[in-house]
Amino acid sequence: MARRNELGSIASGLIGSFNSRNNDVDGYWGIGKLHKFVENVSKKEVSIELLSGNISPKTNEFDSLIKFYRNRLEAHLKARSIPNSWIVAVEFTALFETEYEKKHHYWRSGLGKAYKLKCDILDDNGRHHIAYAYNNSRPHDPTRETRSCREVGF
Incomplete structure (x- = not known):
């Protein structure tokens, strides 16, 4: 029998995949493309409401x-x-060029600046099921990156 507390595991799985290098947008890393998208915006944040x-x-x-x-x-x-x-809303939030957090970011583990991802699933009882992911990224630059040639099932 399904239980609402399983939504936390789903949030964790979704944010893990979203953070992955296999998250492609047009053959390039999705996080780098999102970072490039807000590169010239003062608040370097992207919010995606998945259901709408x-x-x-x-x-x-x-x-x-x-x-x-x-x-x-x-x-x-x-x-x-x-x-x-049971699902009212699902929101991904990506905050780029955040402060380094020793607890979550591994010093010099990746190129670029620290970022933070959040997946928030709101259920019909008003409870939030939240998962986070942390890493480093640079804004997308096709001159420095190799485009993926794998088939993506979008």
């Missing part, structure tokens, strides 16, 4: 990414027999 498909700041560049993670969410819910009606 809304992204802030507004753009259509990440529609395939949103669709991919919406499908992943549905697959996780189906695998655990969790009804869609």
Whole structure:
């Protein structure tokens, strides 16, 4: 029997995948592309509401990414027999160029500046199921990166 506390595990799985180097947007690392997208914005933050498909700041560049993670969410819910009606909202937040946190960021473990990801699943009882991920990134630069040639099932 499905239980709402499983939504925390789903949030953790989604944010782990979102943080992964396998998170591609047009063959490049999705996090680097998001970082580039807010590079010239004072508040270096991107919010994606997965169910509605809304992204802030507004753009259509990440529609395939949103669709991919919406499908992943549905697959996780189906695998655990969790009804869609239990989910009110699912929000990804990416905050770039954050302060280094010794507890979460490993010094010199990656190139670029520290970032923080959050996945917040709000259930129908008003409870938030939150998972975080931390890493380092640089804004996307196609002259320094190799484009992935693998098939992506968006």
